Amino acid sequence: MTDQRISPADSALWHAPTAPGRIEATVTVPGSKSVTNRALVLAALSSEPGWLRRPLRSRDTLLMADALRTMGVHIEETVSSASAAPATDGDRAAGERPGGEAWRVIPTALRGPATVDVGNAGTVMRFLPPLAALAEGPIRFDGDPRSYERPLHGVIDALRTLGARVEDEGRGALPMTVHGNGSLAGGPVEIDASSSSQFVSALLLSGPGFNQGVEVRHTGRTLPSMPHIRMTVEMLRAAGAQVDAPEDGGAPNVWRVTPGALLGRDLTIEPDLSNAQPFLAAALVTGGRVTVPDWPEHTTQPGDALREIFTAMGGSCVLDERGLTFTGSGRIHGIDIDLGEVGELTPGIAAVAALAEGESVLRGVGHLRLHETDRLAALVKEINGLGGDVTETEDGLRIRPRPLHGGVFHTYDDHRLATAGALLGLAVEGVEVENVATTYKTLPDFPRMWGDMLGVPAAAGPGAGERA
Ligand SMILES: O=C(O)C1=C[C@@H](OP(=O)(O)O)[C@@H](O)[C@H](O)C1
Numbered sequence: 001m002t003d004q005r006i007s008p009a010d011s012a013l014w015h016a017p018t019a020p021g022r023i024e025a026t027v028t029v030p031g032s033k034s035v036t037n038r039a040l041v042l043a044a045l046s047s048e049p050g051w052l053r054r055p056l057r058s059r060d061t062l063l064m065a066d067a068l069r070t071m072g073v074h075i076e077e078t079v080s081s082a083s084a085a086p087a088t089d090g091d092r093a094a095g096e097r098p099g100g101e102a103w104r105v106i107p108t109a110l111r112g113p114a115t116v117d118v119g120n121a122g123t124v125m126r127f128l129p130p131l132a133a134l135a136e137g138p139i140r141f142d143g144d145p146r147s148y149e150r151p152l153h154g155v156i157d158a159l160r161t162l163g164a165r166v167e168d169e170g171r172g173a174l175p176m177t178v179h180g181n182g183s184l185a186g187g188p189v190e191i192d193a194s195s196s197s198q199f200v201s202a203l204l205l206s207g208p209g210f211n212q213g214v215e216v217r218h219t220g221r222t223l224p225s226m227p228h229i230r231m232t233v234e235m236l237r238a239a240g241a242q243v244d245a246p247e248d249g250g251a252p253n254v255w256r257v258t259p260g261a262l263l264g265r266d267l268t269i270e271p272d273l274s275n276a277q278p279f280l281a282a283a284l285v286t287g288g289r290v291t292v293p294d295w296p297e298h299t300t301q302p303g304d305a306l307r308e309i310f311t312a313m314g315g316s317c318v319l320d321e322r323g324l325t326f327t328g329s330g331r332i333h334g335i336d337i338d339l340g341e342v343g344e345l346t347p348g349i350a351a352v353a354a355l356a357e358g359e360s361v362l363r364g365v366g367h368l369r370l371h372e373t374d375r376l377a378a379l380v381k382e383i384n385g386l387g388g389d390v391t392e393t394e395d396g397l398r399i400r401p402r403p404l405h406g407g408v409f410h411t412y413d414d415h416r417l418a419t420a421g422a423l424l425g426l427a428v429e430g431v432e433v434e435n436v437a438t439t440y441k442t443l444p445d446f447p448r449m450w451g452d453m454l455g456v457p458a459a460a461g462p463g464a465g466e467r468a
C-alpha cells in the first residue's frame with residue numbers, strides 16, 4: 001500500500017491557464033458518473049435488454065462496464081439514432097434527444113470465476129460485491145492501492161448477514177473474493193453507513209435479485225450524501241422495483257426493496273452536475289457567465305445544490321431552455337455551510353473559498369478523509385502551499401482567504417483535487433497542476449474542455465487529456 005499523502009511525484013505538470021478576463025462560455029458537460037454506474041448495474045440485473053444513451057465514458061464507468069462484462073453481461077457500444085431503439089413509454093427523453101453514443105446492455109446469468117478491477121471507483125468497489133453474490137462462481141475484487149484503504153466493511157459484513165460467503169482474510173477491505181452460488185437469501189440487515197452512503201446504495205441496487213429482497217437499517221450517527229441514496233431509490237423505482245424509503249413516511253434510516261424482476265430501460269444519462277462545478281465556478285471567480293446545457297429540471301444529483309451554494313457565494317443563476325446559466329458578480333463571498341449531503345462538491349468549494357473576500361467554514365465532511373485521497377489533508381496542504389490559510393477542523397475545513405502565489409498543486413490521484421487546482425489557476429499566476437490526467441476518473445478531456453472555455457490551447461503541459 002502506498003501513502004498517498006506524502007511525496008507525490010512532480011512529473012506531468014500542467015500549467016493551469018489564468019483567465020484572460022471575464023469568462024463567457026457554453027460548456028457541454030459529459031454524463032453523470034453516479035447515474036451511469038447505477039444504470040449499468042440495474043441493466044445487468046434486468047430481465048430484458050436495455051439502453052444507456054449518452055453514458056459517461058471515463059475510467060470509473062469503463063471499469064464498471066468491464067467488470068460486468070467479466071461477469072458475463074454483454075455491453076455493446078454503438079452510435080445511437082432515433083430509429084436504433086424506440087424509447088420505452090417511461091423514458092421518453094431518450095427518443096426526444098437521439099444521437100450520440102449509446103450502450104446496449106444484454107443481461108445474462110452472472111458467472112465466475114472472474115476478477116474485477118475496481119480502480120479507485122467507490123461505485124464499482126461497493127455496488128458490485130452484492131451483484132457478485134448473485135453470480136455462480138467466485139468473483140475476485142482488486143484495485144488501486146488506495147482502494148484497499150477505502151471503507152468496505154459495511155458491504156462485506158452485510159453480505160455475510162444476507163447469506164453470502166466472502167473471503168477477505170479478516171481485512172474487511174479489498175482485495176477480497178465473493179463466492180456466489182447463483183442466489184442469495186437476502187432479508188433484514190443493519191449497517192453503519194456513516195463512512196459512505198454507497199454501502200446503502202450498494203445493497204439496495206441488487207436487492208430486487210435477492211430471494212427475500214432486502215431491508216437495510218442504517219445504525220450510525222450520521223449518513224452522508226443523502227441525494228445519492230435518493231438517486232438509487234428513484235432509479236430502482238424507474239426500473240420497476242418496489243422500494244420503501246424513509247421519505248415516504250417509513251421509519252427513519254430504513255429502506256426496503258421487494259424481490260422482483262427489473263425492466264430493461266431506455267435511459268438518457270443526465271450531464272454530471274458535480275463535474276459542471278469547475279465551469280460554473282469559473283463564472284463566479286472571473287465575474288463572467290457560463291451556460292451548461294441540458295441541466296435537468298428535476299434531479300437527485302448533489303451538483304444541483306451548486307445553484308444555491310454559488311449564489312450564496314456571490315453569483316446568480318437562471319435555469320431555462322438553454323440550460324443553467326450562472327453569472328458571477330465580480331465578488332466572491334465566504335460561506336459557512338454543512339456539505340454532508342453534497343460532500344463531493346467540497347474540493348471545488350474550498351478552491352473558490354480560498355479566493356473569496358471573507359472566511360469560510362465547510363462542515364459535515366469528515367468522511368472525505370476516506371475518499372480518493374484524504375481530501376481534507378490534501379486541500380490544506382495544497383492550498384497552503386500556494387500561500388493560503390486553510391485549517392482542518394474535526395469535520396471539515398476553515399478557509400481564511402489570503403493572497404496566493406504560484407506553485408505546484410499536487411493531486412494525489414484525485415480528480416476533484418485536479419479541477420480545484422485548475423480553478424485556483426484562473427486567478428493565480430503560475431499554478432502547475434500535477435497529474436491533471438487523473439481527471440479521467442470522471443471527466444475525460446478536462447484540459448481540452450478547460451482550454452475551450454478559456455479560448456486558449458488545451459495542451460499546456462504534459463499529461464493533459466491522457467488516460468491516468
Ligand atoms: O453513490 C454515489 O454515486 C456517490 C456517493 C458519494 O459517496 P460517499 O457517500 O462515500 O461520499 C459521493 O461522494 C460519490 O462521489 C458518489
Ligand SMILES: C=C(OP(=O)(O)O)C(=O)O
Binds near residue numbers: 120121123344371416
Ligand atoms: C468520492 C468520489 O468518488 P467515488 O465514487 O470513488 O467514491 C467522487 O467522485 O468525488
